[in-house]
Amino acid sequence: MPAPRFLQLSDVAEVLNISANQVYALVRRGDIPAVKIGGRGQWRVEATELEKYIERLYTETRQFITSHPFGEEAEQSEDVHQ
Numbered sequence: 001m002p003a004p005r006f007l008q009l010s011d012v013a014e015v016l017n018i019s020a021n022q023v024y025a026l027v028r029r030g031d032i033p034a035v036k037i038g039g040r041g042q043w044r045v046e047a048t049e050l051e052k053y054i055e056r057l058y059t060e061t062r063q064f065i066t067s068h069p070f071g072e073e074a075e076q077s078e079d080v081h082q
Contacts, residue, residue, distance in 0.1 A: 006037075006044035015050065026053075 009027065013020040027034040033049045036042065
């Protein structure tokens with residue numbers, strides 16, 4: 001059976017290991033694209049959009065690590081400032 005195309009916020013929360021409230025906040029902020037379905041407005045996140053979001057996080061993390069070195073380069077910088 002193929003994976004579902006759309007995920008409930010609770011499913012997204014499980015994948016990201018965060019609370020459903022945190023996922024809701026990410027959706028409302030526009031960080032994770034989602035759609036409202038039905039009369040009660042149930043939020044759903046397309047599985048491909050969740051994967052894109054995760055890839056963006058990896059990219060942002062790599063950029064952060066590059067611009068905030070840790071280890072030998074950071075130690076050399078500290079030695080210069082002392």
